Amino acid sequence: MSKTFSFFLGCLIPNRFPELEKASRFVCDALDIGLEEMEGASCCPAPGVIKSFDKTLWYKVAGRNLSLAAAQGNDILVLCNGCYGTLKDVSMVLREDEGKLGMVRDSLSTIGRTLPYVPDVVHIVEHLCFDYGFEEIRKRVTSPLSANVAVHYGCHLLKPARYRGFTSFEDPTFFDELVETTGARSVPYLEKNSCCGAGGAVRSGLKDLSLDIARKKAASIKGADCIVTPCPFCHMQLMEVSEIPVIYITQLLGLALGGTPEDVGMEGPL
Amino acid sequence: MTNSIYSCMKCGTCTGACPSGRVVAFRTRKIVEDHCNGEIDLGDESLWYCTTCYNCMERCPRHIDITDDILGLREQAYRAGKALSPHLKVLGYLHKTGHAVPINEKVADKRASLGLSRLPPTTHSYEDALEEVRRILEGEGVSGE
Numbered sequence: 001m002s003k004t005f006s007f008f009l010g011c012l013i014p015n016r017f018p019e020l021e022k023a024s025r026f027v028c029d030a031l032d033i034g035l036e037e038m039e040g041a042s043c044c045p046a047p048g049v050i051k052s053f054d055k056t057l058w059y060k061v062a063g064r065n066l067s068l069a070a071a072q073g074n075d076i077l078v079l080c081n082g083c084y085g086t087l088k089d090v091s092m093v094l095r096e097d098e099g100k101l102g103m104v105r106d107s108l109s110t111i112g113r114t115l116p117y118v119p120d121v122v123h124i125v126e127h128l129c130f131d132y133g134f135e136e137i138r139k140r141v142t143s144p145l146s147a148n149v150a151v152h153y154g155c156h157l158l159k160p161a162r163y164r165g166f167t168s169f170e171d172p173t174f175f176d177e178l179v180e181t182t183g184a185r186s187v188p189y190l191e192k193n194s195c196c197g198a199g200g201a202v203r204s205g206l207k208d209l210s211l212d213i214a215r216k217k218a219a220s221i222k223g224a225d226c227i228v229t230p231c232p233f234c235h236m237q238l239m240e241v242s243e244i245p246v247i248y249i250t251q252l253l254g255l256a257l258g259g260t261p262e263d264v265g266m267e268g269p270l
Numbered sequence: 271m272t273n274s275i276y277s278c279m280k281c282g283t284c285t286g287a288c289p290s291g292r293v294v295a296f297r298t299r300k301i302v303e304d305h306c307n308g309e310i311d312l313g314d315e316s317l318w319y320c321t322t323c324y325n326c327m328e329r330c331p332r333h334i335d336i337t338d339d340i341l342g343l344r345e346q347a348y349r350a351g352k353a354l355s356p357h358l359k360v361l362g363y364l365h366k367t368g369h370a371v372p373i374n375e376k377v378a379d380k381r382a383s384l385g386l387s388r389l390p391p392t393t394h395s396y397e398d399a400l401e402e403v404r405r406i407l408e409g410e411g412v413s414g415e
């Protein structure tokens with residue numbers, strides 16, 4: 001077993017796209033990445049609405065999720081740019097701001113929980129690219145793919161840069177490299193580094209505006225067989241406007257690692 | 271290093287970087303200017319046009335935390351009772367279920383057919399965990415009403 005994480009599901013993955021949960025469990029199993037369930041975890045909480053409304057609340061609910069992983073002695077693995085945006089950013093703030101850490105600890109003590117240390121928060125794409133490594137993945141690919149892929153990074157995998165630090169946000173390549181470990185080819189497109197339009201509570205509050213932003217992005221994709229996303233929220237958004245299939249990264253990887261479409265929650269082959 | 275909004279040099283980089291500004295009349299630079307002038311209308315829907323993509327904040331040559339500033343204005347709008355109703359509904363779901371997007375029967379059935387537990391091992395499966403989340407929310411004045 002290479003490493004064991006506390007597995008943070010969030011909301012959209014378990015409650016709207018369980019097929020992506022299935023694919024992610026399949027890939028972690030195939031790559032010997034250990035997953036410990038975070039029993040009783042909640043919403044991260046959603047950075048769009050909750051961070052906009054009340055930052056104190058945002059810190060405290062996120063702090064409770066962090067405390068569940070700390071009790072297990074693990075770092076946290078997330079599958080969603082939104083969960084990453086909340087849990088990663090909160091973890092970084094709590095490390096540099098003792099006042100906020102104290103506030104979160106006081107809040108936790110009222111519900112009988114503690115935060116002895118602040119766990120690391122890792123996005124599955126970040127882990128696979130920067131820790132697990134492309135070479136190790138390539139060694140395990142048994143069914144190479146040949147698709148042309150439009151890679152979508154989304155915003156909060158990369159920004160705010162002060163809390164990321166693994167790459168430049170302007171023209172990153174790590175996710176393309178991950179996609180290409182499967183044999184698929186990443187094709188360039190004009191709006192590759194643009195936002196999908198869903199975040200910041202725009203989709204939940206102002207859906208037309210949000211989909212207009214997504215349409216602009218999708219319309220610039222040329223010569224691709226599918227879009228690959230690292231986030232269920234971008235995924236949902238792009239599915240609504242895209243003429244080509246939208247696939248989550250662990251679905252693509254799962255197929256290359258020898259999984260059947262069923263193993264990765266797909267109705268048919270790519 | 272972070273500078274105050276008053277260090278804005280009105281270059282417009284933020285507006286040029288904004289995904290929302292490309293599809294609606296939303297001018298990030300104008301928000302910064304209006305905030306400097308104390309002219310923000312907390313009831314203006316456009317405060318909610320920002321996707322929090324952080325492009326403006328990353329690119330601002332004056333290193334102003336623009337996105338964080340907009341989030342601060344939203345917090346004021348929420349406290350002034352000017353939040354949008356769909357957003358209040360999301361907060362209500364969080365109080366009711368521990369999830370901003372709760373499960374429904376259809377997805378629970380789908381989970382089962384995929385071989386996953388019918389309910390995820392979250393607040394959906396643990397009533398005492400949901401109580402903890404509610405206590406935190408209620409401590410911040412969120413009643414779920």
Ligand code: SF4
Pocket residue numbers: 277278279280281282283284285298299302326329330331332333334336
């Ligand atoms: S990018 Fe920065 S300096 Fe330029 S207009 Fe916007 S806030 Fe002002």
Ligand code: SF4
Pocket residue numbers: 284287288289290291298319320321322323324325326327336337340
């Ligand atoms: S963070 Fe908000 S205001 Fe800034 S560029 Fe992105 S959508 Fe526009």
